Amino acid sequence: MTLDLAVANAAAFWTVVAETRGHAVTTRRGFVCVHGSERSGTRIVLRTATPSEDDVAELTELAKNAPVVLVEDAYGTVDMSPLGLTSRQLPVMTRTGPGFGVNAALRADTPDLLATVETVVVHGFPLERHQPAIRGEVFPPALLERAGVSTWLVTRDDEPAGACLVIDDGAAVGLYWVTTLPEKRSRGVGRSLMHTVLSEMDGRTVTLTAAKPGKPLYDSLGFTTVGMATWWA
Numbered sequence: 001m002t003l004d005l006a007v008a009n010a011a012a013f014w015t016v017v018a019e020t021r022g023h024a025v026t027t028r029r030g031f032v033c034v035h036g037s038e039r040s041g042t043r044i045v046l047r048t049a050t051p052s053e054d055d056v057a058e059l060t061e062l063a064k065n066a067p068v069v070l071v072e073d074a075y076g077t078v079d080m081s082p083l084g085l086t087s088r089q090l091p092v093m094t095r096t097g098p099g100f101g102v103n104a105a106l107r108a109d110t111p112d113l114l115a116t117v118e119t120v121v122v123h124g125f126p127l128e129r130h131q132p133a134i135r136g137e138v139f140p141p142a143l144l145e146r147a148g149v150s151t152w153l154v155t156r157d158d159e160p161a162g163a164c165l166v167i168d169d170g171a172a173v174g175l176y177w178v179t180t181l182p183e184k185r186s187r188g189v190g191r192s193l194m195h196t197v198l199s200e201m202d203g204r205t206v207t208l209t210a211a212k213p214g215k216p217l218y219d220s221l222g223f224t225t226v227g228m229a230t231w232w233a
Helices: 002-021 053-065 111-124 141-145 189-200 212-220
Strands: 024-027 031-035 042-046 069-073 087-096 149-156 159-168 173-180 205-209 224-232
Touching: 002 024, 002 031, 002 042, 002 087, 002 141, 002 159, 002 173, 002 205, 002 224, 031 053, 042 053, 053 069, 087 212, 111 141, 111 149, 111 159, 111 173, 141 149, 149 189, 159 189, 173 189, 189 212
Parallel strands: 042 069, 173 205
Antiparallel strands: 024 031, 031 042, 069 224, 087 205, 087 224, 149 159, 159 173
């Protein structure tokens, strides 16, 4: 099931991010919890539509005790409203098909390029809790050493314009923090970025969770919605 592939990739993504940042991770059959810093907060990802009662009780307690928390539930299995959290719905999308033969983005494979991608994501997404940006806080240099992890950068007029992070867990390829800086929008940056990544992942199953502004682009690139994730914050 493609939704399961997307969920497994998200769990792998947050585990990798936590490990490279030096944050603790709680892994259960039903969920993954990243115990982040004060600025990044706690992230909980449901891993199954049928978590055990013990898993639900534990993740609820973890969420209750976290000063800042986001619970990502692609299956709609938990209710976090008793904790005072509010929900929003985001489409989980997948695509399996040929690439576009386009190489308009640059793989950020050096510490300086990775730092540039980090800056674009922090200010373009935006990651407000990580502002002002601190080099290496969101994308530590250790990411460059992790198999299956890549970051990508698009420029316009020789200036950074867009970026994303990609996780290949062997079963699927997940796209995260697909971002264009505000002053570079409506100039084809996002499409150039997506064309390059999809060409690199030619024929693989690619997953992402779409924000409302990005969904029309993903629709036009052949992505389909396979579920609506509930994000509690």
